[in-house]
Amino acid sequence: xxxxxxxxxxxxxxxxxxxxxAIRKFTVRGSEHQCATVYIDGxxxxxxxxxxxxxxxxxxxEGKQIPDNKQKLFDELNxxxxxxxxxxxxxxxxxxxxxxxxxxxxxxxxxxxxxFIIKTQGWDKRDIQEPVTEALIxxxxxxxxxxxxxxxxxxxxxxxxxxxxxxxxxxxxRSKKNLVVTYIADVIHPDILKEIKRRLDSIDTDDxxxxxxxxxxxxDNYLSPFPQLMNxxxxxxxxxxxxxxxxxxxxxxxxxxxxxxxxxxxxxQSPEDYYERWTIGTLLRILRYIAAFIAIFLPSLYxxxxxxxxxxxxxxxxxxxxASREGVPFTPLIEAVLMAITMELLREAGVRxxxxxxxxxxxxxxxxxGDAAVQAGIVSPIMVIVVALNAIASFALPAYSIAIAFRIIxxxxxxxxxxxxxxxxxxxxxxxxxxxxxxxxxxxxxSTPFAPTFFKDWEDLIFRKPIPLLTTRPEYMQTNDKQSxxxxxxx
Numbered sequence: 001x002x003x004x005x006x007x008x009x010x011x012x013x014x015x016x017x018x019x020x021x022a023i024r025k026f027t028v029r030g031s032e033h034q035c036a037t038v039y040i041d042g043x044x045x046x047x048x049x050x051x052x053x054x055x056x057x058x059x060x061x062e063g064k065q066i067p068d069n070k071q072k073l074f075d076e077l078n079x080x081x082x083x084x085x086x087x088x089x090x091x092x093x094x095x096x097x098x099x100x101x102x103x104x105x106x107x108x109x110x111x112x113x114x115x116f117i118i119k120t121q122g123w124d125k126r127d128i129q130e131p132v133t134e135a136l137i138x139x140x141x142x143x144x145x146x147x148x149x150x151x152x153x154x155x156x157x158x159x160x161x162x163x164x165x166x167x168x169x170x171x172x173x174r175s176k177k178n179l180v181v182t183y184i185a186d187v188i189h190p191d192i193l194k195e196i197k198r199r200l201d202s203i204d205t206d207d208x209x210x211x212x213x214x215x216x217x218x219x220d221n222y223l224s225p226f227p228q229l230m231n232x233x234x235x236x237x238x239x240x241x242x243x244x245x246x247x248x249x250x251x252x253x254x255x256x257x258x259x260x261x262x263x264x265x266x267x268x269q270s271p272e273d274y275y276e277r278w279t280i281g282t283l284l285r286i287l288r289y290i291a292a293f294i295a296i297f298l299p300s301l302y303x304x305x306x307x308x309x310x311x312x313x314x315x316x317x318x319x320x321x322x323a324s325r326e327g328v329p330f331t332p333l334i335e336a337v338l339m340a341i342t343m344e345l346l347r348e349a350g351v352r353x354x355x356x357x358x359x360x361x362x363x364x365x366x367x368x369x370g371d372a373a374v375q376a377g378i379v380s381p382i383m384v385i386v387v388a389l390n391a392i393a394s395f396a397l398p399a400y401s402i403a404i405a406f407r408i409i410x411x412x413x414x415x416x417x418x419x420x421x422x423x424x425x426x427x428x429x430x431x432x433x434x435x436x437x438x439x440x441x442x443x444x445x446x447s448t449p450f451a452p453t454f455f456k457d458w459e460d461l462i463f464r465k466p467i468p469l470l471t472t473r474p475e476y477m478q479t480n481d482k483q484s485x486x487x488x489x490x491x
Contacts, residue, residue, distance in 0.1 A: 001113060002110075002111050002112060002113045004025075004034055004111075007108055010093060011096055011106075014097055015100070020041045020042055021039075021040060022037075022038070022039055022046075023037070024037045026054060029057075029058045029061045030062065030066050031061070033070065033073055033109065033110060035107060035109050035110070037049060037106070037107055037108075038100060038106045038108065039104070039120065040100055040101065040103070043101075043102075043122070044103055044104070044105055044122050045121070048122060052082075052084055053082065053105060053118060053120075056082065057077065057082070070109060070110070070111040070112055074112050077109070084118050084119075086118065087117070087119075088117045090106070090114060090117045095115075095117065096117070099117035104120060105117075126146060128142045128145055128150065129143055129145075130142070131232075131234050133233060134398075136234075136271075137272060138272055138275045142235060143233040143234060143235070144232075144233050144235060144238075144255045146252075146255055148252035151250050152182075155235060155238065157235075158235050158236065158238075158239035159242060161184060164185075165182065166180050166181075167197075168180050169200050171200075171203055171208045171251070172205060172207045172208050174206045175207035177207070177208055177252050177253060178251075179200070179249065179250070181196060181247055182238075182247065182249075182250065183246075184243070186480055186481050187242070187243065187245045187473070187479050188246070188247060188479065189245060189477065189480065192246075192260075192444070192477075195442050196247055196249070196260060199217070200214075200249075202218075203217045205217070210251070210256070211249065211250075211257065211258050215227075215228075215229045218442075220441060220442070225404075225408045225409060226405045227262070227401035227402060228262065228440075228441040229249075229260045229262055230258070230259040230262040230267060230401070231258055231401065232256065232259060233256060233257075237270075238257050238259060240274075244473055244479075245473055245477035245479035245480075246259055248260075260441065261442035262446075263441065263444070263446055263447070264402075264436060264446055264447060265448075267401075268285065268288050268397070268398065268399075269285065270284075273285060274464075274467065278464050278466040278467070282462075282464045285462055285464065287396065289462060290393075291394070291397060292406060293393075294389060294390060295394040295406045296409055296410055296413060298393070299336045299340065299386055299390055299410065300424075300428075301425065302336070302382075302383070303332045303417040303418050305422075306325075306332045307331065307332050307333065307417075307421065308420075309422055320382075324381050324382050325382075327377045329378070333417075333418030336383065336414050336418075337411075337414060339379060340387060340390075340410065340411065343387055343391050346366055346369075349361050370388070412428060416428045444476065444477075445476075449461060449474070454474075454475045454476045470485075471485045
C-alpha cells in the first residue's frame with residue numbers, strides 16, 4: 001500500500017503491537033512529504049538511526065528543491081541523501097517484518113509502496129575474552145563470542161587472504177538465524193564444500209539456538225558416540241583448520257564454531273603442539289594417546305585380571321590386591337560401576353554449580369567419598385586409585401567431546417570385562433575399530449590417516465616434525481593447493 005498510516009498500522013498488526021516497537025514520524029524539511037522510521041528498541045543503535053537517517057535526511061534536504069513527485073524523492077533518498085552502506089529495498093510485509101526482527105530499521109515514505117531496509121544492528125554483546133572451555137598455556141587469548149560479525153572479523157584478522165570466503169545461509173523457519181560457512185577457496189576440495197552445502201540445505205527446524213543443533217543435523221552417523229565435527233572457541237584452532245583445507249561453520253548466537261571434516265587423529269591434537277618446540281609437541285601428543293588408553297581400558301583391565309586372569313598378575317601384587325579386597329562385599333565389576341557412576345556425578349555437579357563451589361565439590365567430594373567408601377569396606381583402595389587415574393586421564397584429552405565419547409565407551413568395556421574377561425576387552429576393541437573405520441565425517445573417513453593410510457601425513461600425527469619440515473597440507477584432505485610453504489623462497 002502507498003498510504004503511510006495504513007502501512008504503519010499493518011506493521012503494528014503484523015507484530016501484534018509490541019511494546020518495544022519504536023515508530024518515529026517526521027516531515028522532510030522544506031516539503032510536505034511524510035516519512036517514518038520503524039524498528040525494535042534494543043535491537044538497533046538508536047544514535048545511528050537519529051544521526052544517519054533522520055538528521056541526515058533533514059540536513060541534506062535543507063535549502064534544496066524537493067521534488068513534488070514522490071517516486072523521484074524516493075530515488076533521490078536512495079542515491080544521494082541516505083549515507084548508509086547497508087541499504088536494501090523491501091516490497092512486501094515479509095520483507096518488512098524480517099528486517100525489523102533482525103535489527104534493521106525500516107524507512108517508509110508516504111505515497112510509495114516500497115520501503116528502505118537499513119541495517120542498524122546495535123544490541124549489547126559480550127566482549128572478546130579468553131576461551132572458557134579450552135584452557136591454554138601458550139597462544140592467543142582471544143575467543144569467539146556470540147556475535148557472528150565479530151567472529152567473522154576475528155577470522156579475517158587471523159587469515160588475511162583474498163581467497164577467504166564467507167558463504168551465508170539462513171537457518172530456522174521461525175528464528176531465521178544467520179549461519180556462515182568459512183573456507184579458503186583455492187585450498188578446500190570442491191566436493192567437501194558441495195557436501196557441506198547439501199547437508200545445510202537439508203536442515204528443516206524452527207530454531208537452532210546453538211551450533212550443536214547444526215552438528216547433529218549434518219553429521220554422518222547420529223548413533224555414534226564419536227564427534228564427527230569438532231567444536232572450538234579458539235580462532236587460532238579454526239584458522240589452522242582452514243589452512244588444512246577444512247571448513248568452519250559459524251552460527252549467530254553461538255561462541256562455538258564447527259570444524260568439518262574432522263578425524264580421530266585430529267581430535268587428539270591441539271594448536272599448542274605447534275607453539276612449542278617439536279620435541280615438546282611430540283611428547284604431549286604421546287601423553288594424550290597414553291591418557292586415551294587409560295581413560296578407556298584401565299578399569300576394564302583391572303576387572304578382567306582380578307576376576308578372570310589372576311595368574312597374569314605378579315605374585316606380590318596379587319597378594320596385595322587380595323589383601324586390599326578382604327571384606328569387600330561386591331565383585332570388581334560392581335565396584336567399578338559404582339565408583340565410575342559416582343565420579344560422573346561429581347563431574348556433573350562440579351559443572352552445574354557456581355565455579356567457586358564446583359571446584360570444591362569436585363576435589364573435596366572425591367576425597368571424602370573415596371575415603372569413606374574405603375573405610376566402610378564398600379570398595380577396595382586400589383579400585384579408588386584405578387578410577388581416579390581414569391578420571392585424570394580423561395581430563396588430559398584436548399577436546400571435551402572426544403573425552404565424553406571415551407567415557408561412554410568406558411562403561412561398555414567394564415561390562416565386557418566383567419562378563420568375558422580379556423576376551424571381552426578384545427571383542428570390544430575389535431568392535432570399536434570396526435565402527436571407527438566405517439565412520440565418516442562429511443564423507444572423509446574418520447580413521448584417516450591411519451586407515452586409509454597416508455604415510456606422508458604421519459609426519460604430523462602422533463609424532464610432530466619440526467615446523468620448517470612441515471611443508472605440505474594433509475594429503476588425505478586432497479587440497480587444491482598442496483604446499484603450505486614456498487620451497488623455492490625458503491631455499
